[in-house]
Amino acid sequence: MFLGIDLGTSGVKAVLVDGEQRVVGQATAPLTVHRPHPLWSEQDPADWWAATNAAVTALRDAHPAAMAGVRGVGLSGQMHGATLLDGRDRVLRPCILWNDGRSGAECAELEMLAPDLRAVTGNPAMPGFTAPKLLWVARHEPEIFAATRRVLLPKDWLRLRMTGEAVSEMSDSAGTLWLDVGRRAWSGAMLEATGLSEAHMPALVEGSDPGGTLLPEVAAAWGIAGRPVVAGGGGDNAAGAVGAGVVAPGTAFLSLGTSGVLFVSDDGFHPNPAQGVHAFCHALPGRWHRMSVILSAAASLTFAAAVTGAGGEAALLEEVEREDPDIGGLVFLPYLSGERTPHNDPQAKGVWFGMTHATTRAALGRAVLEGVAFALADGKEALEEAGTRFGTLRVIGGGARSALWGRILAAALDAPLAYPAAAEVGPAFGAARLARLAVTGEEPEAVCTPLPVSRVIEPDPELAAAMAHRRRLYRGLYGALKDSFAMAGEGLGT
Ligand SMILES: Nc1ncnc2c1ncn2[C@@H]1O[C@H](COP(=O)(O)OP(=O)(O)O)[C@@H](O)[C@H]1O
Numbered sequence: 001m002f003l004g005i006d007l008g009t010s011g012v013k014a015v016l017v018d019g020e021q022r023v024v025g026q027a028t029a030p031l032t033v034h035r036p037h038p039l040w041s042e043q044d045p046a047d048w049w050a051a052t053n054a055a056v057t058a059l060r061d062a063h064p065a066a067m068a069g070v071r072g073v074g075l076s077g078q079m080h081g082a083t084l085l086d087g088r089d090r091v092l093r094p095c096i097l098w099n100d101g102r103s104g105a106e107c108a109e110l111e112m113l114a115p116d117l118r119a120v121t122g123n124p125a126m127p128g129f130t131a132p133k134l135l136w137v138a139r140h141e142p143e144i145f146a147a148t149r150r151v152l153l154p155k156d157w158l159r160l161r162m163t164g165e166a167v168s169e170m171s172d173s174a175g176t177l178w179l180d181v182g183r184r185a186w187s188g189a190m191l192e193a194t195g196l197s198e199a200h201m202p203a204l205v206e207g208s209d210p211g212g213t214l215l216p217e218v219a220a221a222w223g224i225a226g227r228p229v230v231a232g233g234g235g236d237n238a239a240g241a242v243g244a245g246v247v248a249p250g251t252a253f254l255s256l257g258t259s260g261v262l263f264v265s266d267d268g269f270h271p272n273p274a275q276g277v278h279a280f281c282h283a284l285p286g287r288w289h290r291m292s293v294i295l296s297a298a299a300s301l302t303f304a305a306a307v308t309g310a311g312g313e314a315a316l317l318e319e320v321e322r323e324d325p326d327i328g329g330l331v332f333l334p335y336l337s338g339e340r341t342p343h344n345d346p347q348a349k350g351v352w353f354g355m356t357h358a359t360t361r362a363a364l365g366r367a368v369l370e371g372v373a374f375a376l377a378d379g380k381e382a383l384e385e386a387g388t389r390f391g392t393l394r395v396i397g398g399g400a401r402s403a404l405w406g407r408i409l410a411a412a413l414d415a416p417l418a419y420p421a422a423a424e425v426g427p428a429f430g431a432a433r434l435a436r437l438a439v440t441g442e443e444p445e446a447v448c449t450p451l452p453v454s455r456v457i458e459p460d461p462e463l464a465a466a467m468a469h470r471r472r473l474y475r476g477l478y479g480a481l482k483d484s485f486a487m488a489g490e491g492l493g494t
């Protein structure tokens with residue numbers, strides 16, 4: 001039996017997987033994001049630990065015998081977050097998350113301080129990544145920077161709580177801008193550019209290697225009989241890929257979580273940082289991947305459901321489907337947390353454009369579904385311009401629950417969407433697979449097979465034609481509003 005834990009942005013998911021790769025049980029516990037200032041996005045690591053315990057003990061209570069037999073634990077998590085610890089491993093400030101946009105100025109500075117940044121890390125400096133956050137802390141909270149002895153990614157902080165070991169793995173570490181991504185080792189030059197050294201970094205393992213052993217008191221609290229191995233695991237996208245069986249070169253998935261990701265596996269390190277395409281290590285040895293990332297995918301749906309008083313995401317989706325509104329020239333820009341691919345602009349803002357007296361809540365909701373699809377289509381173009389090709393996309397994440405959204409996405413992306421049977425447990429399931437590999441030493445290809453597909457949505461050319469006018473409007477709006485976005489930021493003192 002293997003336990004996978006995914007520290008998502010909206011909640012912690014825990015899943016128990018048996019030796020036949022069947023999901024025996026799953027549980028989730030919610031998390032909230034704190035935004036105390038414009039552009040800021042933070043969570044308290046203590047809340048991660050409470051949510052992890054809530055999800056795992058719920059699984060323990062529902063499946064005590066299976067839990068007792070857990071042989072390996074795998075970790076997956078939201079990427080890029082900066083968790084700062086002092087010399088006694090105490091948390092110094094709330095974690096600065098992947099969708100925090102405060103470090104725009106520090107990104108420009110970092111590109112100057114480290115001219116080889118793009119060649120070494122395979123990526124441009126973006127505010128979501130970890131290194132510019134540390135420069136921001138050095139400039140704005142110097143006493144916290146001076147006290148910092150260790151920097152951990154979110155899931156690696158959970159590992160420290162679970163094993164007492166400071167360990168990370170390649171896929172998540174690739175998103176720090178401190179890793180030499182081609183060599184799969186820390187870059188002394190990149191660390192130095194942010195005033196850090198390798199002493200601040202955890203030890204590195206591959207995602208499918210052992211990365212520690214569960215502490216006896218944690219195993220006891222979780223109802224686990226032995227002391228299972230904790231695998232390296234992966235950033236949530238790489239772990240999601242392992243879960244969905246996206247490991248062979250050219251295979252791809254679409255993740256509809258808080259963020260939205262198009263992820264394509266690669267057998268080599270092929271960086272092309274133009275237009276915000278990310279090139280990172282995969283969670284399996286000797287593999288890499290490219291991805292485009294938008295910062296507010298299902299987060300835009302959550303936002304729209306809340307501000308329109310729809311009564312939740314499912315209720316809004318049902319209303320859009322029932323009313324099937326003709327939305328004319330109504331367009332939504334999903335830049336609620338700024339944007340990465342292709343604009344790399346933390347100052348970009350969310351916009352509903354083209355409202356009239358005829359605009360209804362269902363129309364606003366429909367525009368959100370389309371706007372997120374258009375943003376992902378921009379990401380697909382950026383990937384294609386970087387030379388990345390893919391066919392069918394497997395779909396994972398909370399947004400995979402909506403077939404209506406799937407039809408819109410397939411049309412906008414002009415790609416078939418295949419829904420794995422266990423789409424919603426993607427990264428947690430992948431983490432459980434990595435735990436299995438760490439325990440058994442099996443070949444990754446034997447374990448990381450594609451899950452059975454429950455349905456395929458083909459692109460509908462009529463729907464694409466019906467959206468073509470709004471897609472053109474969408475493409476023009478960012479350029480037209482770019483300067484105004486920056487001015488709006490100045491007005492907010494950011
Ligand atoms: N019925 C639904 N249909 C589509 N999306 C949904 C539905 N219910 C919730 N969601 C979306 O699922 C998202 C959470 O997905 P998840 O993959 O768990 O995200 P994360 O890993 O970022 O925590 C929420 O942002 C929410 O908008």
Ligand SMILES: O=C(CO)[C@@H](O)[C@H](O)COP(=O)(O)O
Nearest residue numbers: 008009078079098257258259
């Ligand atoms: O920043 C990225 C990838 O670069 C995000 O994909 C985060 O890893 C958060 O993922 P979700 O919570 O949306 O799954």
